[in-house]
Amino acid sequence: MEALDAYEQAGSDASYIAGGQSLVPALALRLQAPDVLIDIAHIPDLRGIELKGNWLRIGALTRHAEVLAHPLIRQHAPLYSDAAPHVAHPAIRNKGTLGGSIAHADPASEFPAMTLALGAELEIANRNGTRRVAADAFFVDLFQTAIEPGELLVAIHVPVVNANHRWAFHELARRRGDYALVGCGILADVIDGAIAQIRIVFFSVGNTPVRAAKAEHALIGRVIDADAIAAAQAAVIHDLDPPEDENVPPAMRRQLARVVLGRLLGDIARQAP
Amino acid sequence: MTAITALDRPNSYIGRSVPRPNAKRLLAGRGRYVTDIVLPRMLHGAYVRSPYAHARIVAINADEARAAPGVRLVAIGEDLAKLCTPWVGTMDHFKGMKSPPQLPLPIDKVVWAGQAVVAVVADTRALAEDAAELVAIEFDELPAVVDIDAARGPDAPVISPELGSNLCFHGKIDTGGVEDVFAGAAHVVEEEFLFGRHTAVTMEPRAIIADYDASEPKLTVHHATQTPYQFQDIYARHYGIPEACVRVIAPDIGGSFGMKLHMYHEDMAVVGLSIMLERPVKYVADRMESFVSDIHARDHRVRARMAADADGNILAMDVEDVTGIGAFSAYPRTSVVEGNQVYRLMGAPYTFKNYRADLQVVFQNKVQMSQYRAVGHPVACTVTERLVDMIAAKTSRDVFDIRSGNLIPDDAYPCASPTGYKFESLSHHACLAKIRALMDYDGLRAEQAALRKQGIHRGIGIASFVEITNPSPAFYGVGGVRISSQDGAIIKITPSGDVRCLISITELGQGTETIVGQIVAEHLGVDRERIKVITGDTETTPHGGATYACRGAGIGGETALQAAKKLKANVLAVAAAILQDEPDRLDMEAGWIVDAASRQQRIELAEIARIAYFRSDTLPPGTQSQLSVAHHYAPEGYPFAFTNGVQACHLELDVETGFVKLLKMWVVEDCGRVINPLLVDEQIRGGVVQGLGAAFFEECTYGDSGQLTNGSLAD
Amino acid sequence: MSDLVDVSLIVNGSEVSHRVPARTTLADFLRQTLELTGTHTGCEMGVCGACLVVLDGQVVHACLSFAVQASGSAVETVEGLTERAVIADLQEAFHQRNALQCGFCTPGMLMTAYSLLSQPGVPSREDIRDALSGNYCRCTGYEAIVDAIETTARNRAAGGDAAAREEIDA
Numbered sequence A: 001m002e003a004l005d006a007y008e009q010a011g012s013d014a015s016y017i018a019g020g021q022s023l024v025p026a027l028a029l030r031l032q033a034p035d036v037l038i039d040i041a042h043i044p045d046l047r048g049i050e051l052k053g054n055w056l057r058i059g060a061l062t063r064h065a066e067v068l069a070h071p072l073i074r075q076h077a078p079l080y081s082d083a084a085p086h087v088a089h090p091a092i093r094n095k096g097t098l099g100g101s102i103a104h105a106d107p108a109s110e111f112p113a114m115t116l117a118l119g120a121e122l123e124i125a126n127r128n129g130t131r132r133v134a135a136d137a138f139f140v141d142l143f144q145t146a147i148e149p150g151e152l153l154v155a156i157h158v159p160v161v162n163a164n165h166r167w168a169f170h171e172l173a174r175r176r177g178d179y180a181l182v183g184c185g186i187l188a189d190v191i192d193g194a195i196a197q198i199r200i201v202f203f204s205v206g207n208t209p210v211r212a213a214k215a216e217h218a219l220i221g222r223v224i225d226a227d228a229i230a231a232a233q234a235a236v237i238h239d240l241d242p243p244e245d246e247n248v249p250p251a252m253r254r255q256l257a258r259v260v261l262g263r264l265l266g267d268i269a270r271q272a273p
Numbered sequence B: 001m002t003a004i005t006a007l008d009r010p011n012s013y014i015g016r017s018v019p020r021p022n023a024k025r026l027l028a029g030r031g032r033y034v035t036d037i038v039l040p041r042m043l044h045g046a047y048v049r050s051p052y053a054h055a056r057i058v059a060i061n062a063d064e065a066r067a068a069p070g071v072r073l074v075a076i077g078e079d080l081a082k083l084c085t086p087w088v089g090t091m092d093h094f095k096g097m098k099s100p101p102q103l104p105l106p107i108d109k110v111v112w113a114g115q116a117v118v119a120v121v122a123d124t125r126a127l128a129e130d131a132a133e134l135v136a137i138e139f140d141e142l143p144a145v146v147d148i149d150a151a152r153g154p155d156a157p158v159i160s161p162e163l164g165s166n167l168c169f170h171g172k173i174d175t176g177g178v179e180d181v182f183a184g185a186a187h188v189v190e191e192e193f194l195f196g197r198h199t200a201v202t203m204e205p206r207a208i209i210a211d212y213d214a215s216e217p218k219l220t221v222h223h224a225t226q227t228p229y230q231f232q233d234i235y236a237r238h239y240g241i242p243e244a245c246v247r248v249i250a251p252d253i254g255g256s257f258g259m260k261l262h263m264y265h266e267d268m269a270v271v272g273l274s275i276m277l278e279r280p281v282k283y284v285a286d287r288m289e290s291f292v293s294d295i296h297a298r299d300h301r302v303r304a305r306m307a308a309d310a311d312g313n314i315l316a317m318d319v320e321d322v323t324g325i326g327a328f329s330a331y332p333r334t335s336v337v338e339g340n341q342v343y344r345l346m347g348a349p350y351t352f353k354n355y356r357a358d359l360q361v362v363f364q365n366k367v368q369m370s371q372y373r374a375v376g377h378p379v380a381c382t383v384t385e386r387l388v389d390m391i392a393a394k395t396s397r398d399v400f401d402i403r404s405g406n407l408i409p410d411d412a413y414p415c416a417s418p419t420g421y422k423f424e425s426l427s428h429h430a431c432l433a434k435i436r437a438l439m440d441y442d443g444l445r446a447e448q449a450a451l452r453k454q455g456i457h458r459g460i461g462i463a464s465f466v467e468i469t470n471p472s473p474a475f476y477g478v479g480g481v482r483i484s485s486q487d488g489a490i491i492k493i494t495p496s497g498d499v500r501c502l503i504s505i506t507e508l509g510q511g512t513e514t515i516v517g518q519i520v521a522e523h524l525g526v527d528r529e530r531i532k533v534i535t536g537d538t539e540t541t542p543h544g545g546a547t548y549a550c551r552g553a554g555i556g557g558e559t560a561l562q563a564a565k566k567l568k569a570n571v572l573a574v575a576a577a578i579l580q581d582e583p584d585r586l587d588m589e590a591g592w593i594v595d596a597a598s599r600q601q602r603i604e605l606a607e608i609a610r611i612a613y614f615r616s617d618t619l620p621p622g623t624q625s626q627l628s629v630a631h632h633y634a635p636e637g638y639p640f641a642f643t644n645g646v647q648a649c650h651l652e653l654d655v656e657t658g659f660v661k662l663l664k665m666w667v668v669e670d671c672g673r674v675i676n677p678l679l680v681d682e683q684i685r686g687g688v689v690q691g692l693g694a695a696f697f698e699e700c701t702y703g704d705s706g707q708l709t710n711g712s713l714a715d
Numbered sequence C: 001m002s003d004l005v006d007v008s009l010i011v012n013g014s015e016v017s018h019r020v021p022a023r024t025t026l027a028d029f030l031r032q033t034l035e036l037t038g039t040h041t042g043c044e045m046g047v048c049g050a051c052l053v054v055l056d057g058q059v060v061h062a063c064l065s066f067a068v069q070a071s072g073s074a075v076e077t078v079e080g081l082t083e084r085a086v087i088a089d090l091q092e093a094f095h096q097r098n099a100l101q102c103g104f105c106t107p108g109m110l111m112t113a114y115s116l117l118s119q120p121g122v123p124s125r126e127d128i129r130d131a132l133s134g135n136y137c138r139c140t141g142y143e144a145i146v147d148a149i150e151t152t153a154r155n156r157a158a159g160g161d162a163a164a165r166e167e168i169d170a
C-alpha cells in the first residue's frame, strides 16, 4: 500500500489520519506535532463491510454513522450498533472511523471495548504483509495497541453472533454524547438457560478496555438469577482498578460498574431464552 | 370581535413579543464579530504563558523567536511598561481594600499558571504560535498559595509582599444582638458550603484588535466587550492618549455574561503592541487560553448559621464567607463586589432583624476572579434557602409554609434588610402563590409520595430570591471607579421622517436594540421598521455605563424613553408652528402628527422633517427646529432597583448511581413592566440553563500546585 | 505542515482554488481565505459545533478537517444555504421564536437542523435534542432552538412554506 511506503519515507515524524476526529483536536492543542500527515481516508482496502463465512469483515474506514445504521453490523455484530448512538455527536459520527477509534484506543471509548466484548480480531498491515491480532491481545496500555509505528489497521473481523448469543450495552454518561463515567458491553453464550461463555467488558475504568474476568467466572455455568447477578456484582469490584480521579473517585466508579453490571445482566436474563 | 386592548393601538409596542430585527443578520451568517474582522496590514498576537502558578522570572531568551518566519515583534514586560502605566483594582468605599499594581506583562514574577509573559506578533496567528514555542523562559518556582486557609496562615508565603498579607479585603456587618438571639433560639441550623470556581465560557472567546495610527494620533480598538466607554477611558489614561482620540467599537459580541467587561492583561498588551508597531494587531483567545485567563467567579466557602423560634420564625443569621480571588483584584470593577453582594444578599427575602457577617477576600495563585452573571446571587441564595429548608425540617413545616411565614410581607415596603439594602417594593408572597399554582405543588407532593413507594425518588425544591439591578453611582462611582452610572441617547429624525437612535447601552443578543426601538417607536408614534438603533461605538454613541448588572432596560430604556419624549416635544413644537395650533393639542401616531383628541391625521412626520431641514424659510421667524436630541439619565434615590422572584425545581434521583434527572423548572420573576415577553422569557430560560450548568456540571478545578486541571471545553 | 498545498473544491456552488499552508483547517480556510465568516470557531476541537458545515452532503466540523482533505469535495456553509434559500423557513422560525441571542452558535445550529430536517419523517423533540447534543449554546438554554426546529419540521410535513410564516405573537 502506498500509505505504508509514505510512512516509511517520512520516518518517525509521520502520522496516519483517518477521520481526524481524535487527531485534529490533538494537533490543535499542539499536543502532537507530526511533520507529515498521511491521509488514509481514500484507501479502498480499508473500506467495506462483508460477511465471510462466520466472520464479518468491517473495513477500518467504516464511519461511526455507518456502524450505527448498517444492517450487517446490526445483525452480526450488534454490540457495535448498540454502542454507536453513544459515540460522540452526529457530526463527529459522520467523519470518525471505527478503525480510528480502535487504533486510538481511548480507554473511555465505546468501540474499542465492544471490539473486545465481541471477541474480534484486528487485521494489521505492514510492508511485509498482514497479520491478525485477537482483541484480547490488542489493547496494550493507555492509547497503546498492538499496532506498531508505521502499521495500519486494515479491518476488524468479528465472529458473528448466533442464536445462543445474548448481549447488552449500557453506559452512564452525564449528558448524551459525553464520554461515559462507566460503560459496559456484554456478550453471553447461553445454552439451555445457563451461561456457557461470557465476555464482560468495561470502559472508562482504567488504561484500556477491561474484561471483568472474575465476574465472568462467577457466572459460568449459571442461570442468570438474582443470586448469580449478586455474585457477579461482588466479583466485579475486584476486576477493576480505576485510576484516581478527583471528580470520580475509584470507589464511585466501582459502584457505578456494579450498578451497570446488575442492570445489564438483568437485561440479558429478560431476553428470550 | 374581541375587545380592543392597549396593544391594538397603532405603534404600541411595549409589552409585545416582537422579534429582534438585528437577529436576521446573525441568522444569515452575516454577523460581524471581532473574530471576523480583518484590517489592512493586520498582524496577529500570541502569548507565551507561565506553566507555574507562582515563580520568579529569571531570564527570557527570545532570540530564536525573533528570527522565526513572519515574526514582527517579540515584547516582554519591560517593553510594555514603558508605554502603559500600572493599574490597581481597588475601590475607595471598600475600606482597607488593597491590591498590587498590575502591568500588561509581568516583569519579575508570575502569579498564576497561564499568565501571559511574552507577546509574539507575526503575520499570522499560526506563525506567532510557532515562534512563541521558541521562546525560552527560565523560571524560579516559588511556593504557590492555593488554599484559602493556607493563604491566611501565619507562615503563608505572601504573593505581594508589599501588601503585608494575602488578605485583599476584610468586611464586617453586625446589627448587634446576634449572640443573644442564637443563645436563646429554639432552633439553630448550621452548615458549611463550598462553591467552586465557575467561568463564563462565552461561545465567542475574548477578541480584540487594536489599531494605532501615530499620524493623528488615533487609537481604534475593535473589542468584544459589553462596556466600550469604560475601555475608552482605560486605554486613554493608561497609554496617555487623549480620550477623544480613542475609539472603542463593540460590534456583534458572541456572548459576554459579565466576563468581557474586565481588563485583561493580554488585551491591554495588544494596545501597546499596536502602538509599538503602528499596525493593527489582533488577538483572539483560544479556548484553552480562555479557561486560564478569563475571569473566574464564585469560589466561596461559607459557614452560616440560622436561628429560629419554636415555630420556625427566622430570627437571625450569622455568616462567615471566605473567597479566593486570584493574585490581585480585577480592574476596574475589583474582585470584592461579589463577596460584598454575597454577604449583603444573605437572607434578603426574609424578615429577621439580627445579622452578623464576616467577609474575607483572599489572594491566591489562581486566575483573577470577578463579576460574572448573577454576581454573588447564587451563593447567597443557596446558603439562605438551604438554611431555611433545614429550619423547615426541624420544625416539621412544609417548604412553602415556612417561606410564607418568613418572607417580607408584600405591603411592608419600603423597608431595609439587616445587611443594609433598601427595598422599594418587592412581591415575594404574590410570587410564591403564583408558583405554587403554576407547578401544582400539592399534586406533585402526592405524586412524589406515591412514586416513592415504587422506589422512585423525586425531589421538589423552591428558592426565593432578591436580585440587584439598575445600580446607581453607589455601585462604582462613589468608589472612585470611572464607570458611568448614566446612560445616554441621541435620537434624531432624518429628513425622510425615519428615526435613528444612538444609545450607550450595548447589544449582546439579549435584545437591547429591539427594546430601545420599541420604546422609541411607541413614544414617537412611528413604525418600528422606521427606527434604526445604533450601539457600541464610542465615536458615535453617547457616553454611558453600557450593559451590565441588569441596567440595559432599566436605565438605558428609561434614557431612550425620556429622550423620545423630549424629541416628541420638539417635533410637536415645529408641527404646531406649521399648523398654527398648540403643541399640547397635537400628538404623534403612525408617522403622522394627529389631533390629540380626535386622532385625525394633520400632517405627516416626513413633511415636518422636510420643512424643518429644507424649507426653514417657510417657518415663522425665530423657529429653529430641533429634530435631534441628546439626553442622559441616571437613577436617583435608591442605590439599586431590587427585584425578586422564586424558582422551583422538580427532579428525579437514581439512588444507585447518584445521577439526577431534571424533570422541570418553574420561574416566577417580578421584573416590573415587561417590554418584550419574548425576550424576557428567553433571558430567564438562558439564565436558568446556565445556572443548571453551574449547579450540575461546571467547575474550574485546581491541583495542589495551582494548575487548572480541567481547562478545555471537553472537560 | 507549514508547506503550501493546493486546495481546490466547490464552495457554495463555486469552484475555488488556493495555495495554503498544509495545516490550514477547513474552518480557517473558509473564514480567512474565503472570508466566509458565517462559519464560526468556538473551540477548534470538535466540541462546540459552531463550525459545522455540509461536506459532500454530510454535516461535519470544519475545525476537524484540513482544507487539503476537502480537496475535490463540495462544501456548503450558512452563506450558501442562505443564498439557495433552502433554510429560509428554518431561519424564519428561529427569528420568530427568538431562538438565538448572541448568534455565535447559530450557524452551527442551523447546519444540524438542516441535516436533521433533510432526513425522512418528523423528528420528535427528543430526536432534536439528540441531534443538537454536539452544539453548544451558552445564551439560550436550547428550548427555543428546539421549538424552532420542531415548528419547521411540522410545517414542512404539513407541506406549507406559508405556514412557516405564521406569527407566533398573533
Ligand SMILES: Cc1cc2nc3c(=O)[nH]c(=O)nc-3n(C[C@H](O)[C@H](O)[C@H](O)COP(=O)(O)OP(=O)(O)OC[C@H]3O[C@@H](n4cnc5c(N)ncnc54)[C@H](O)[C@@H]3O)c2cc1C
Pocket (backbone or CB within 6 Å): A015, A016, A017, A018, A019, A020, A021, A022, A023, A024, A025, A040, A046, A060, A061, A086, A087, A088, A089, A092, A095, A096, A097, A098, A099, A100, A101, A102, A103, A104, A106, A108, A109, A110, A111, A147, A151, A152, A153, A154, A177, A178, A179, A180, C045, C046, C047
Ligand atoms: C467532541 C468529541 C467527542 C467525542 N466523543 C466520543 C465518544 O463519546 N466516544 C468515543 O468513542 N469517541 C469519541 N470521540 C472520538 C471519535 O470517536 C473519533 O472519531 C475516533 O476516536 C477516532 O477516529 P478517527 O477516524 O477520527 O481517527 P483519527 O483522528 O484520524 O486518528 C486517531 C488515531 O488513530 C490513528 N489511526 C486512525 N486510523 C488508523 C488506521 N486505520 N490504522 C492505524 N492507525 C490509525 C491515527 O494515526 C491517530 O493516531 C469524540 C471526538 C470528539 C472530537
Ligand code: FES
Pocket (backbone or CB within 6 Å): C040, C041, C042, C043, C044, C045, C046, C047, C048, C049, C050, C051, C052, C061, C062, C063, C064
Ligand atoms: S470550533 Fe469546531 S466544534 Fe468548536
Ligand code: FES
Pocket (backbone or CB within 6 Å): B203, B254, B255, B509, C099, C100, C101, C102, C103, C104, C105, C106, C136, C137, C138, C139, C140
Ligand atoms: S446564541 Fe449565544 S451561544 Fe447560542
